[in-house]
Amino acid sequence: KQWYQRRVRGTYLHKAVPDMRLTIKKYADAKFEYLAYCLKIKEMDDEEYTFNSLDDPLPRVEDGNYEYRVVLRCRALSRAYFLQLRSDVRVKLQLLNSKHVQDLTEQLEKWTKVLLEYYEECYDVSTKANVFPIDIDLSTVVDAQ
Numbered sequence: 003k004q005w006y007q008r009r010v011r012g013t014y015l016h017k018a019v020p021d022m023r024l025t026i027k028k029y030a031d032a033k034f035e036y037l038a039y040c041l042k043i044k045e046m047d048d049e050e051y052t053f054n055s056l057d058d059p060l061p062r063v064e065d066g067n068y069e070y071r072v073v074l075r076c077r078a079l080s081r082a083y084f085l086q087l088r089s090d091v092r093v094k095l096q097l098l099n100s101k102h103v104q105d106l107t108e109q110l111e112k113w114t115k116v117l118l119e120y121y122e123e124c125y126d127v128s129t130k131a132n133v134f135p136i137d138i139d140l141s142t143v144v145d146a147q
Contacts, residue, residue, distance in 0.1 A: 014101065022094050029087040036084040039077035046070050 046069075053060040062069050 014105070018098060018101070022098055025087070025091055025094055029084075029091045032080065032084040032087045036077065036080040039073060039080050042073050043070075043077060046073065 050060055050063060053063075
């Protein structure tokens, strides 16, 4: 049974946790990419607003605003990927948390079992040992002073 527990703990430490770290890194990269597209669209909107306020035609708008539509499409794809990874991170965190709680419960049960066995052993030893009353030669104690 101990080899199984070590294997489970090893799997948890050497596979589940690094996998979670990798998933979180992918999530952070996807979030950064999505926010970069959002910022690019905001900049393009501000640029268009500025040109409109000056009554000056924006060259990309005159050409069909293809670049803006491409960035919008990329943002939509990036958002879908970002939301998928966010869901994956949430599920994996819940699974790791439940696994951690389960392992902690098992360890506490083992610990209480070992303490109970130790207490029972100590109780058996102390009941078998007949050391009371303790005989003391008071004359040796008084002479020492």
